[in-house]
Amino acid sequence: MSLDLATIRSATNNFSEANRLGEGGFGPVYMGVLRGGQEIAVKRLSRSSGQGILEMKNEVVFMAKLQHKNLVRLVGCCLEEDEKLLVYEYLPNKSLDKLLFDPDRQIQLDWPTRYKIIEGVCRGLLYLHEDSRFRIIHRDVKASNILLDADMNPKISDFGLAKLSGINEHEGNNTTRIAGTYGYMSPEYAFRGLFSTKSDVFSYGVLILEIITGRSSSCFLSASNNLDFLSYVWQYWNQGMALQLVDHSLGSEYPPEEALKCIQIGLLCVQEDPIERPSMNSLAVMLSRHSVTLPVPSMPEFLQRLQVIVAHSSEIDMPRSDYSDLRGNLSTSDFLSSCSGSFRLISPASPLE
Template sequence: MAAVVSERLVLLLLAVASLSLLAPPAAAQTPWQVCGNSGNYTANSTYQRNLARLAAALPRNASASPALFAKGSVGSVPEIAYALALCRGDGANATACSACVATAFQDAQQLCAFGMDATVYYDACYLRFSNRNFLDDTTSNDNELILMNAQNVSSPVEAFDAAVRVLLNATGDYAAANSTRLFATGEEAFDAANPTIYGLAQCTPDMSPADCRSCLGDSFGLIPQYLSGRRGGRVLGVRCNFRYEVYPFFTGGPSLRLPAPSSPPPALPPAPVNVTPAATPPGRSKNKTGIAVAIALPIVAAVLAISTVCFCFLWRRRRPAEEQAPSYSTNAGDIESIDSLLLDISTLRSATDNFAESNRLGEGGFGAVYKGVLPDGQEIAVKRLSQSSGQGIQELKNELVLVAKLQHKNLVRLVGVCLQEHEKLLVYEYMPNRSIDTILFDPEKSKELDWGKRVKIINGVARGLQYLQEDSQLKIIHRDLKASNVLLDFDYTPKISDFGLARLFGGDQSREVTNRVVGTYGYMAPEYAMRGHYSIKSDVFSFGVLILEILTGRRSSGSFNIEQSVDLLSLVWEHWTMGTIVEIMDPSLRGKAPAEQMLKCVHIGLLCVQDNPVDRPMMSTVNVMLSSGTVSLQAPLKPVFFIPKSGYYSTVYSESYPTGSQSTGNVVSGAMSPNEVSITELEPR
C-alpha cells in the first residue's frame, strides 16, 4: 500500500507540474483521477471487454452530440459497465472532444489499474465509468475534487469572495437556462489589483435546469470552507463543475458580463425640513410659529419614543426565534430551568481538595477533569473549563442542555453544574476504569479487556448511539465519538461522554452542513471532514472505526510500518480482502476469542466505514446484526483511505511550485505560469 501512496503523491506533483496558462491538449495534460471502491476486474474479463466497447463508442457519440455529451452501458449484471463523458462547452470542436474522451479511457485504465470504478478530469473533458449504475441519478455530484490556487488575493477577502459569489451565481443561472449544453462563462469587473474575475459553470445536459442549479449551488457552498480568498479555484464533479480565476482561461467571449460590484453610497446628511407657513396676518406670524413649534415638538418626540419602544419590544420577541439554531439551543433559560442540578462552588472545592493535582484525572478539549467525593460519599468527576477558554463556554452550555435531557445506561450521567466565581464546571458520575483508550492502547493493560468485555463495550456503545439517534425524544449527532470519549464503569459498562460538540436535529432533519469542521481526524466521516456535511451516518462511521480499534488494539491514525498500509482502515481492508484478518487482531485475543464472532464484528465495522453514507447501516440495524446469529451481512465496499500528513490526516492542502522549478525523483520537471492555479487538493469528497 505504501507504493500506492507514493504513486499517488507522484501523480499529485505531476498534475501541478503539467499546468500552463492556456490548458494544453488533453493528450499532453496529466489528468486528475478518482479511483472508486467498487472492486477490481481481471485481465481479459468480460468487464474489460465491455469497457473496450464503451471506449470505442463514447468518443464518437460525444463528438457527434450538439451538447458534446455521451453516456451508455454495455453488458449485463454483474459484468455491466456504465460510462459518462462530457466535453467543456466553450467552443470545443468535435475532433478535440473525441480525442479527449478517447485519451480519458486510456488514462483511467492506467491510473486506476483494473479498477471497476474510475473518474478522470481534464480541462477539456472528463470521463467516469463504473460497474454501478450512476447514470440514472442526476442529483448526485459524485467523485468531486476541490482544486485551489496557492495564492491569496490582496484585496479584502470579504469583498473578493462576495464578488466571486455574485459572478458564479449569475453564471450558474445562465448555465441552467441553456437548454443545449447547460454551460456558461462570465466575467466581472472588480478592482485595480484584480481588474476582472472570470467564471465558468457547467452541468451534464441530461439534467433538468432545477437539478443543474441545485448541483451548482451545492458546489458553490464549498467556497467559504475551501476557497475563501484564493485567487482561483474550482470544484469538479461528475454532474456539475465550476471554475473561477483572475485571468481568462476559457475560449471565446463570455456568456455574460457583470459590472463592478457597487458599494453602498455614502451617508447623506438629513435634508432640512422645508415648512411653508400658511399666510398669517401681519404681526402675528412669529407668535403663531412659536405656538406651532411648541405643540409639534412634544408630539413628534412622543411618537418617536413610542415607536422606538414598540420596535425594541417586537425585535426582542422575534430575536429568540430567529437566533434559534436548527441544531440545538443554548439559551440561558435552558440552564436556569434545571435548578436542581446547580451545585455550590464551595462543595466542589471541598470534594476535589481545591482541584488538587493529585485528583487530576486528565485533560479534555477545554480543560482538566478532577476526581472528587461529595459529602454523601458519591464519587464524581468534575470537568473544569479552562479560564482562558472563551470558546468553550458555548460547548459547556451545549453539553449541559443536552446531557441533562438524556437518560440511558450507556450515556454518562450528569450530576450537576456550577457557574460561580468565574468557574464553569460540569459534574459527572465517576467512571473508575476511565476511558477506553487508557486501557486499549496499553500493551499490558489491554490484557484486562478479554473478548467478553470487548463485546460488552461494542454492544453498549451501539445501544447508546441508537438511543441518541433513534429512540430518544431528541435526535443527537455526537460528532466526536472516539475511544477517549467512551468511559468504563466498575464492571466495564461503556458510557458515551463529552457532548460539547454534539448537535440536536429536528425530528424530520437528516443532514446539516457546517463551515466549522470540528472533531478528531481518524474518526471523521469523509463527507464531514471534506464538506462539513454531518448526519447520524457520521456517527455510524466513527462507531465503525471504534469497533476496528477495539478488535485490533490499534489506533485509527498513524503509520504502523512503511511496508504496510498508512492507516487502520486500509490495514484492515488489506487483510480482509486477503482472508488474513485474524493476523491483525489484538494479540491478547488470538486463540482466546471465537474466530467467527471476531470476523462478524470486523464485517460490521467495515460496513459502518463505507464511503457513501447511504451504504452505512442505521444503528438499529447494527444492533440487530450484533445480537443475531442468523442475519446475513452484505459485502462491504472499500473504505476511503486518507493520507496522513505530519501525523494528522490531511484532506485539503495546497502547495506552491515556483516557475521553472525542477522536480526530483520520478516526477517530470516542468515550468508553470505564475498566473495558473497551483493545484494539489485531489482527494474525493
C-alpha cells in the same frame, strides 16, 4: 442541577493535583467525593482558554434531557467566581483508550468485555439517534469518549459537539465549523461539512475496528507501508486474513466467528456513501447473537483514491488548520486532488504478525 463552588472545592480537596484524573480539550478533570459519599468527576474549564463556553452550554443542555445506561450521567454544573465546572458520575475504569491502547492493560479487555463495550456503545447511539425525545448526532464518537464503569459497562461522554437533527436527513446537515477527531470523521463531514446520524455510524465503525485490533487509528505513522488504518484493515479482510488483525493480547481466547462478524460490521460502517452504511438499529440486530446474514462490504471509494494519491506522492502532510480551510464545498475526489501534494497518509508503525 446546580452545585455551589464550596461543595465542589471540598469534594476535590480544592482541585488538588492528587485528585487530578487527566486533561482534555475542555480542561483538567478531577476526582471528588461529595459529603454523602457519591464519587464524582469534575471538568474544570481552563481560565486561560478562550474556548469551551459553547461546548459547556451545549453539554448541559443535552445531558439534562438524556438518560440512558450507556450515556454518562451529568450530576450538575457550577458557574461561580469565574469558575466553569461540569460534574459527572465518576467511572473508575476511566476511558476506553487508556486500556485499549496500553500494552500493559489490554489484558483487562477480554473478548466478552470487548463485545459488551461494542454492544453498549451501539445501544447508546441507538438511543441518541432513534429512541430519545430528540434525534441527536454526537459528532465525536471515539475511544477516549467512551468511559467504563466498575463492571466495564461503556458510557458515551462529551456532548460538547453534539447537534440536534431533523427527522428527515436525506439532505443531511451542514456546518462551516469542522470539529472532532480526524481519524474518526466520515469523509462527507471532514471534506464537505455534511453530518448526519450516519456520520456517527462511520465513527462507530472505526471504534469497532480499534476494539478488535487493539490499535489506535491515529498510531499509523510509519511511512513504510503507505496505508492508513482503514486501508490496512481492508487489505487483511480482502486477502482473507482478517483474523490476523485480532489483538494479539487475546491470544486464542475469542470466538473467530464473532471476531470476523465485528470486522465485517466495522467495514460496513465506513462505506463512503452514507446511504450504504447501516443504521444503529440495523447494527443492533447485526450484533445480536442470533444468526443474521450480513451484507458484504465493498472497498470504500475514498480508500481507492487515497491509494492512487500514495502512488504519486511519497511524503505528504497538511496542518489541521489548512485542512479545514481547503475543505470548502469540494467533493471528496476534488478535495483529494487539490491537496495531493500536502496530504499525509499514514500507515502502521509495525505490521501484524
